[in-house]
Amino acid sequence: MRKLLFSHFLFLFVLSISSGQDLATVLDSAINSKSDYEAYFSKAKSLIKSEDDKIQYLNAKHSFFSRLHDRDSMMALERELIPLLESGNDKQGLIKVYKRIGYYYEVAGLYDQGIKHYLDALDFAEKIGNPEILSEINKSLSQIHRLFHDYEKAVEFGKKAYQVAQSKDNQYLISQTNALNIIGAAYSEMNLPDSAIFYYEKILELTPFLDSMTIGPTIVNTGYAYLLKGDIEQSRLYNNLGLDFYKKTNNDYAKSVVYINAGMTENSAQNYKEALALLDSGLYYSQKSKYAEMYKWIYDEQFKIYNAIGNYPEAINSLVKLIDIKDSLFEADRVKVAKDLETKYRTALKDREIIEKETELKANQARFNWIIFFVLLLVVIIGLLIVIHFLNQNRFQKKQELLEKEKEIQIREAAIRAALSSQEEEKKRFAKDLHDGFGQLITALRLNISGLNDDKNLEEKMALFEHSENILGEMHKEIRQIAFDMMPETLVQHGLMPALREFAQRLNSSKKVMVGVQSFDFDGRLIEIQEISLYRIIQEWCNNILKYSGADRIDIQLVNDEDELRLTIEDNGKGFDAVLLEESKGHGWKNINSRVKLIKGALEVDSNPSAKGTTLILAFKPQIKILEPKVLEK
Incomplete structure (x- = not known):
């Protein structure tokens, strides 16, 4: 009885002290309180005088429930925050809320709902244009698409996250690292370990600019990539580094991932007893982090181990749990969680919606005329x-x-x-x-x-x-x-290819340049206008090469590809800016273009002033010449 009286006295004393404090101080006391938080939050609620105060109050409660890992309460608060932030056009606040909601759905396994809210966050982020925020949201979209087994989308969003984070002064190195990690993880899920390791090594190239906290996920992911590659020793090395690193932190999700990876590695090495012990540790930290995806990996690996050692009852037990996770947790339970969250949200907003509708009806009536x-x-x-x-x-x-x-x-x-x-x-x-x-x-x-x-x-x-x-x-x-x-007689009598070979032979005889002529699936005759136009284009372009580029090698190719004939001329001379061709006042380029238009072709020139070599590509629809049959006489 005395204890109860003392507790009541203490409670009144706390309230009396709080009454003279401002809202921020009371909320700070509520967040840090272990037993009297309800009294502090109640006092703080009485101090709310504006929408900004209410936003501050809801954010404080969110921080408090975040410490308790009470995601249901956190989700209800997010739903209350959205209309307040929308009315104030607070894009930054809306981005944070939609990101958090997306993450709640991701953890619960409701990937489609998570994607929707991440995209809402991305929409607001694109209006702000902050590279760091854009990279973070694209990374989250990559992660959830990977969990949703849409790996192409996962890689696509991961590369967007990396692209927007790139800057000349390396301002967003951590965002780049996170993006590269998520791309590598997607390639690991696609069972492409070499591609995954390629992106992880790009992170390690940034290590002079990064600290150990930043490359922790890279170490863990690299261990899993080497496991997929079949390199047990390298996988074990990175797993041990990851365990040493995350044991010093409070990141339960990361610990569960490292233990699961280590268990899978030891399973591959047929160290079944050690593998089961590591998976048990992974299960413990998965339960603490409440990340549903992890259970699927654990039960699947346990089933493989028990099946390998002949412990079929335990194998069946693990298989049943795995099936339950896939069929229940990721289907019925996820739907139930979503419905519960929606019900809480509707209940919290019911009164306000009624008031808003009444106000809207009055306004509509006044504006009707x-x-x-x-x-x-x-x-x-x-x-x-x-x-x-x-x-x-x-x-x-x-x-x-x-x-x-x-x-x-x-x-x-x-x-x-x-x-x-x-x-x-x-x-x-x-x-x-x-x-x-x-x-x-x-x-x-x-x-x-x-x-x-x-x-x-x-x-x-x-x-x-x-x-x-x-x-x-x-x-x-x-x-x-x-x-x-x-007009070469060979062109008239025998066609394009013999004429080109004769042309090449004449150039080769000068000993200053080596010209090669090749054809693929083409040895017939074209109509006269096409043969002459092609010959003159090649002649003009080769003359320009000899005149300006200093090349000692020219390759001419004609490739017949279904309904298209493609001419390619390559040289090893000096490159140039192809844009200058359009500004040229000479007649050579104009003549080439005129002949290209004459045969209704498409012309492309690929060259660079800082590199050697130039390539001309001409594609057009060939018109085959029908040869008249000759009468053979004895």
Whole structure:
């Protein structure tokens, strides 16, 4: 009796002291109190004077129940916080609430609901644009998709988390580490340990900037990846490092993961007794962390061990527990948890919803007449806007058609100018070749012939005759070269591939460049316009390579791929900025583009000023030439 009186006196004394304190102080006392927290929270509730005070009060209660791991109470508080934060447009607060709700559902195994709330948090985070927050939410989405066995989505969100956390000054290294960990975990679940280890090693490259607390998860995940790879010793090494690290912390979830990984490793090593002991420790910490996913791994591994050692009753017992987890915990119980949470939420908001509905009805009644007026006015305005829109659209369409026609005319004029310019250049080159090469040979021949009429002995005349014969041979070669440059006879008579090989042979004979020609699934004839256009494009591009790039190797390939013929020209010369081609004032590139348009092809050039080599790719639909049958005569 005396104890009860003393307790009552103490309670009144506490309240009397609290009455003179502000809300923050009372809430701080409530959070830290072990026995009189209800009295403190009751006093704090009486001090609430605004919505901000109520938010502060609810957050304090949330912190208190978080220490007790009372997720039902925490979820009810989250539901009360949402409308208050929405009314104040507190995006930061809403992000925190939706993240926490998503995590509650994740822990309970309600992955679809968890994903929904994480996405709500992501929506608000994208409006704020904070890289650290965006990375954290994408990481959570990766984690829950992995648990939901949607591994492609898990990798996708993990890579987004890593991408948004990257910065020049390494400001978000911890976020990068978390993202890389979650990507590696997804690849481990996909049974791709090499890919997982690749991402974990990227974390270890950041270790000069990180502390041991940051790389703890990486150590644990790496141990599991080596287990999947079959490297027991490496897995055991990382498991032991993880155990040593997390034994010093209060992270029950991490401890359960490390013990389960270690148990799986020892099971693979057929150390069954040690494996069972480690799994028991994992079960203990799973119960403390209340993370449902862990039970599935434990019971599955226990079933394998008992089955391996011939303890079939225990194996069946573990299998029954595993089935119960999959069928009950992740189905019926999850639905029950969600329904209970929704019921608590509806109960807490019922009174306020009634008041809001009454207020809304009164406001609607007051605005009803105005709405009718504005609706009629809006209909008239919309009608006028529709008419104006159609008039503008018609005008815009005509303007676009006119612009397209003008553009076509400009393109045609440019093509014609390029063609005429090319023809003029070709005529100049032809005249120059005749004057410089063929003309000089004729002059030399004339001098030799006139020398035959001089008074010379027979030996001198025979020498002049032989020299004249050599000059005639040179003249013949010069005529053949000019004819080849204008239109190769091989192209007309035998087709593209023989003409390209002859072209390559002529370039190779210079000993300055090695040209290779290959074809795959193509050895026929194309229509004349396509063969000539392709030949001229290749000829022009190779001339530019020899003129500007300094290459000593050129590879020309023609590949027939179903309904598409693809030309590829590669060289090992100096790279350049491909954008400069469009700004070029020369006729070579214009001629190439004109011929590409002529055969309705698609052209792409890949080059970089800081790297060696350039690649030209031309794709078009080939038109096969139908050859007339020849009459064979004996």
